[in-house]
Amino acid sequence: MARKSEQARTALMDAAEELFGRHGIDQVSSRRIAEFAGNSNHSAVAYHFGDRDGLIRALLDRHAARTDAFRADMVRGIGDDAALPDYLRCMILPAVQVISELPIPSWRARFISQARHNPTAAAAFAERAASVPENLEDLRARTFAHLGHVDRDVLVGRAWILGRTVVDVCAEYEASIAAGDREPEWEALGHFLTDVAAGMLGAPVSEPTPFHPDSPALP
Known part of the structure; x- marks a missing residue:
């Protein structure tokens, strides 16, 4: 279960980094990130990162x-x-x-x-x-x-x-x-x-x- 959760988190970060890099941060919704990551739960960003701000901070700290x-x-x-x-x-x-x-x-x-x-x-x-x-x-x-x-x-x-x-x-x-x-x-x-x-x-x-x-x- 923990492995699947980590995989989902990584997929969301990968999707967000690409979409943000392509279009800009303010132009991309959390729902779009979830869909791009292949996640059917449109609240996936909130579930894994708390909110969009949490996702952005996680991306900045990623490496x-x-x-x-x-x-x-x-x-x-x-x-x-x-x-x-x-x-x-x-x-x-x-x-x-x-x-x-x-x-x-x-x-x-x-x-x-x-x-x-x-x-x-x-x-x-x-x-x-x-x-x-x-x-x-x-x-x-x-x-x-x-x-x-x-x-x-x-x-x-x-x-x-x-x-x-x-x-x-x-x-x-x-x-x-x-x-x-x-x-x-x-x-x-x-x-x-x-x-x-x-x-x-x-x-x-x-x-x-x-x-x-x-x-x-x-x-």
């Missing part, structure tokens, strides 16, 4: 343990002479690695991209940012230490933009793989994004600005 494990392995390999790209790579590559392991077509990156525009998901993102694993918090501190020449407000604004850039690039890359337009090379993309991140965060400041993002976060 957290795997991502954290990848990151922990990478952090253990960092030496005392690590440079800025080394720290940024530990932030970006684990999330990319998780997507690379998913069956094709995957919908993970496209779902995350859509989730950025949903209030419930935004609140969940904020909660996660406030309670990040210790190794990620340490990575952020080391990253900011390497960027001491950049004004803190400027750095926070750049990180806010960078986080959205990484998500959107991954979403487009995922879509192009699903369409058969390219072979998946997620690790190469992760390294490319790491270099982009290092360049953006450490770029010279030509003009101080009072710009303050609403939801700052490192990628």
Whole structure:
């Protein structure tokens, strides 16, 4: 019985991730998710997740343990002479690695991209940012230490933009793989994004600005 329940839960998450990735979160009903998952109980989302908000939070946390494990392995390999790209790579590559392991077509990156525009998901993102694993918090501190020449407000604004850039690039890359337009090379993309991140965060400041993002976060 427990196995069937877990299978039904997984099917609902798979269906929701695809539908949300295709159409956006606000455009997809719980009933449609249940039907797409092959579940005749139209209240299945409420039964397994409490409500739609619970489903969204479950989707956001779905690969957290795997991502954290990848990151922990990478952090253990960092030496005392690590440079800025080394720290940024530990932030970006684990999330990319998780997507690379998913069956094709995957919908993970496209779902995350859509989730950025949903209030419930935004609140969940904020909660996660406030309670990040210790190794990620340490990575952020080391990253900011390497960027001491950049004004803190400027750095926070750049990180806010960078986080959205990484998500959107991954979403487009995922879509192009699903369409058969390219072979998946997620690790190469992760390294490319790491270099982009290092360049953006450490770029010279030509003009101080009072710009303050609403939801700052490192990628």
